Amino acid sequence: MRALLSLPKSIWRRVTGAEAQSDRVVPPSGFTAQLTLFASAAMAFLAVFALALSLASGRLADRWEADLAAGATIRVVTPAGQQDAQVAAALRVLDTTAGVASARALTAEEHEALLAPWLGEGLDLSTLPAPRLIEIEETADGSFDPAGLRLRLAAEAPGAVLDDHRRWREPLTRAAGRLRSLGWIAMVLILATTGAMITLAANVALAANAQVISVLRLVGATDAYIARAFVRRFTLRAGLGALIGTLFGVAAILFLPSAGSSAGILTGLGFAGWHWFLPWLVPVLAAFVAFIATRASARRTLGGLT
Amino acid sequence: MRALLSLPKSIWRRVTGAEAQSDRVVPPSGFTAQLTLFASAAMAFLAVFALALSLASGRLADRWEADLAAGATIRVVTPAGQQDAQVAAALRVLDTTAGVASARALTAEEHEALLAPWLGEGLDLSTLPAPRLIEIEETADGSFDPAGLRLRLAAEAPGAVLDDHRRWREPLTRAAGRLRSLGWIAMVLILATTGAMITLAANVALAANAQVISVLRLVGATDAYIARAFVRRFTLRAGLGALIGTLFGVAAILFLPSAGSSAGILTGLGFAGWHWFLPWLVPVLAAFVAFIATRASARRTLGGLT
Amino acid sequence: MEQVGARKERGGAVIELENVAYNYGGGELLSSVSLKLAPGSFHFLTGPSGAGKTTLLKLCYGDLLPTAGDIRLFGRSLAEMDRNDVALLRRQMGVVHQDCRFLDHLDVAENVALPLIVSGRDVGAYAQNLDELLNWVGLTHRSHALPPELSGGERQRAALARAIILSPDVVVADEPTGNIDWEMSQRLLTLLVELNRMGKTIVVATHDLGLIRAAKALVQARVLRISNRRVQLAGADL
Amino acid sequence: MEQVGARKERGGAVIELENVAYNYGGGELLSSVSLKLAPGSFHFLTGPSGAGKTTLLKLCYGDLLPTAGDIRLFGRSLAEMDRNDVALLRRQMGVVHQDCRFLDHLDVAENVALPLIVSGRDVGAYAQNLDELLNWVGLTHRSHALPPELSGGERQRAALARAIILSPDVVVADEPTGNIDWEMSQRLLTLLVELNRMGKTIVVATHDLGLIRAAKALVQARVLRISNRRVQLAGADL
Ligand SMILES: Nc1ncnc2c1ncn2[C@@H]1O[C@H](COP(=O)(O)OP(=O)(O)OP(=O)(O)O)[C@@H](O)[C@H]1O
Ligand SMILES: Nc1ncnc2c1ncn2[C@@H]1O[C@H](COP(=O)(O)OP(=O)(O)OP(=O)(O)O)[C@@H](O)[C@H]1O
Numbered sequence A, B: 001m002r003a004l005l006s007l008p009k010s011i012w013r014r015v016t017g018a019e020a021q022s023d024r025v026v027p028p029s030g031f032t033a034q035l036t037l038f039a040s041a042a043m044a045f046l047a048v049f050a051l052a053l054s055l056a057s058g059r060l061a062d063r064w065e066a067d068l069a070a071g072a073t074i075r076v077v078t079p080a081g082q083q084d085a086q087v088a089a090a091l092r093v094l095d096t097t098a099g100v101a102s103a104r105a106l107t108a109e110e111h112e113a114l115l116a117p118w119l120g121e122g123l124d125l126s127t128l129p130a131p132r133l134i135e136i137e138e139t140a141d142g143s144f145d146p147a148g149l150r151l152r153l154a155a156e157a158p159g160a161v162l163d164d165h166r167r168w169r170e171p172l173t174r175a176a177g178r179l180r181s182l183g184w185i186a187m188v189l190i191l192a193t194t195g196a197m198i199t200l201a202a203n204v205a206l207a208a209n210a211q212v213i214s215v216l217r218l219v220g221a222t223d224a225y226i227a228r229a230f231v232r233r234f235t236l237r238a239g240l241g242a243l244i245g246t247l248f249g250v251a252a253i254l255f256l257p258s259a260g261s262s263a264g265i266l267t268g269l270g271f272a273g274w275h276w277f278l279p280w281l282v283p284v285l286a287a288f289v290a291f292i293a294t295r296a297s298a299r300r301t302l303g304g305l306t
Numbered sequence C, D: 001m002e003q004v005g006a007r008k009e010r011g012g013a014v015i016e017l018e019n020v021a022y023n024y025g026g027g028e029l030l031s032s033v034s035l036k037l038a039p040g041s042f043h044f045l046t047g048p049s050g051a052g053k054t055t056l057l058k059l060c061y062g063d064l065l066p067t068a069g070d071i072r073l074f075g076r077s078l079a080e081m082d083r084n085d086v087a088l089l090r091r092q093m094g095v096v097h098q099d100c101r102f103l104d105h106l107d108v109a110e111n112v113a114l115p116l117i118v119s120g121r122d123v124g125a126y127a128q129n130l131d132e133l134l135n136w137v138g139l140t141h142r143s144h145a146l147p148p149e150l151s152g153g154e155r156q157r158a159a160l161a162r163a164i165i166l167s168p169d170v171v172v173a174d175e176p177t178g179n180i181d182w183e184m185s186q187r188l189l190t191l192l193v194e195l196n197r198m199g200k201t202i203v204v205a206t207h208d209l210g211l212i213r214a215a216k217a218l219v220q221a222r223v224l225r226i227s228n229r230r231v232q233l234a235g236a237d238l
């Protein structure tokens, strides 16, 4: 921790020009400074993770959404000779079904890929009288009626069985959506906590400096002058702390060992494309929150002291 | 926040008997108190989530582990009449294979359940000449030799194909393991952060009270007496704050809407059985961390002031 | 900008209290106090401990607002001023607080220069002024010490130096010699008298009758005494 | 337990400095100071501002350790004591600090009772004692005020009350009359003299020569003067 805290301190002195006369009138308040720096660094670190989680689950939800966009499948199970005819019949039915955007019979390769996990690779499907699958893509409003379709299929292609994917898709996308909102809620909570923490730290500093304030007033300092010194200091500290936390967070995410492709959520925990830009908003936001919080708290304190 | 902070304050007064004479000598230090309460509540809240995440991914890993514990599968693909004979032959081979703990042919129902997601439910496997599956359970040392087994099977049951599951299991359990350790690392980070935050808050309080300490010394208070007042206060505050945070965290997890069974990680984010006991360790730990941190910081401060 | 309605009325009073009453929430501490301190006058304020000397001075430099009556500083009513005006006003009034407070993280020289700093003046331009002042109050050798390292008397001298560095029109000093030996208080008195001769208005609260007697030999000082919540001109017995 | 080696040697000194030197890191402030304060003696300590009066008193009550030489309090060397011993020792020494500090969150009565509280005594048993003491220093009507609400003189009186509530063997007072008017300082002096007659050892640092003269009329007091880093017995000129 020592090392962590001494580096920002030296940067801090430069950033703020702590030697500037007007800044020197507020005492350096060692521990409160460390507390502010540390708290905002820790919070920024967590915020970066929450952000990554949100974005990753957003991407996951999109992928699941896409994977299952087919909406529904029709299985055609018949003696081998009749399959092609019944597949064609089913496709015809689908052509005239409201709510179906397109329908397409899977190729043998696609079919094989689908079954490989369960039946092994290198399986020659043609030797097995396995069912043929038709993928249905719904229209955007997703309003096709499974019950009606089943009845029509029973009449025109008796071997065709409708398998509605929505029962798979919905819980999955709902889960991903929940993970995403969990991430955003965490973000908001973390920001609120940071705000509260910095407000409290600023209050601690202002309360501890009641005497400093009274001396400054005695010699003719205006409230704006006094408030400015505190606000500037806390804003810079919070921003700097958050920057450090963000750096650590981004570094941690960058160097997180990536799992195999099967580990869905975990591999995805990173930023992609312009999302790399988002974590850098964390320090800006933290500084902004600190600015607002400290200014309010300074005004309140200064208003309260006679 | 007001409401959140006024409740603990009133509890606080009771818990600590703040009116007790010996405790009154240390000033109530409003904002620092709020800061400590708030920080430890926030941290405990996060800790409970991290704990739940760790435990849930532990369970997930166990489940995947169990699901894939078969270690390997043998697919027996032959003309229908020969299946039973070849399955028996394969089982005999496995009986005498080093590293195989047990082997068992899947029943028709199990087989059906496995294929249902892909081929639809209510499928009658007997009408399809689908392959038969044999589940192999490895011995604990997991040292069986797939290449050797393949050779022996080729000789004795030519229709049997060995399918090594380890390529599925390993990345999955590795991913779950990583999620679990991420949870534990988060726990440790959060505890360390809490410790650091409370140490800093205690330091702020002690620094702000340098004058109180000098007055107490002037009138003959021993260092032990002074330190005790600070340590007791911070320990109780941190413990109380963490208790509040834990309550909120547990409540949040309890009322987290549960997803369908397909949403693996998310549904699992709760406690099971005796794990319900674990989150309550968070306030105890927080109080302990605060005790150690404050005592160290009080000793240092008291040692430093002449 | 810095001259808050400065002595528009040359003949008027610098500090004017009209029927002022004050209480800290309990019983009345001061009531119907009327006072006019003319520019260039020298006043002592005495009275038993707890009579309200410090309170009256705080009213005079706008640190407290009267519970009744009106206070006019430099011809402007306190009631009309906002905080900012009071802050600017303070730059024309040098105040020595009874428990002289400093910024403990700045050294003595910086503390004495504080009024320059907060009013945005260039401290460098006043360097000689500062040195002379420190020398005058006998703190040159302590100018780089921090306030907590000062002795009681050194603090009071530093506070006086701080009060007069801006060369204010009014100097208000609350027990400036409480911790100072006789010789040093004579020097402070001489300094105040000198300032008074330069036209500054001086108000000193003190319980040190010796100081008042010594001053009377040097300057035409009026002595105000607080008793029974009133301010009266003390007789010739002092 | 509370009597830290209390006056084993009846005839010996309560406070004994042997060849003591002190500096705050810079030049020597005190050097080769040797002193013996007999039990029941009354001493004044004077000297110009910044001479080291407060410093010498702090050495006498174990707040500072000498840079050279030895200090024995109640016959026990300071060098042998740890912090705990010093804390217990303080309960036998009532100290009035120059800038009398209080716990600002406790009221005056509680502050005065503080030595009882920190030594674990039952404050209730001392209630009458406390009331009398507050009455004596004229603070009964202010007993529920907070210290920042006191006037300068009220603070000094409260500090004196706090110093003597445990009826200590030694009373050390640093400028106890700096902010108090003549009448009140006469009362404080009478109180100190009374304590002295009860056998307490009294040490008072002051720059108020009037106080010293008044005391000499009441009690056989020795006057010590610090000058040139030495402590000398002041002549009959005082
Ligand atoms: N902030 C405050 N709140 C309540 N009472 C106060 C406050 N400040 C001062 N008092 C009370 O008002 C009375 C007058 O106080 P003030 O400081 O004006 O006296 P003073 O004449 O300066 O006395 P001294 O010579 O002891 O400094 C005192 O009894 C004091 O206790
Ligand atoms: N903590 C400190 N660090 C450095 N120098 C100090 C410290 N305390 C006091 N001094 C210096 O030591 C010298 C003696 O101080 P001390 O307070 O003993 O004087 P004093 O005789 O009590 O004066 P006064 O009558 O003004 O109270 C002063 O010059 C003071 O500035």
Ligand SMILES: [Mg+2]
Pocket: C053, C054, C055, C098, C174, D151, D152, D153
């Ligand atoms: Mg006063």
Ligand SMILES: [Mg+2]
Pocket: C151, C152, C153, D053, D054, D055, D098, D174
């Ligand atoms: Mg002194």
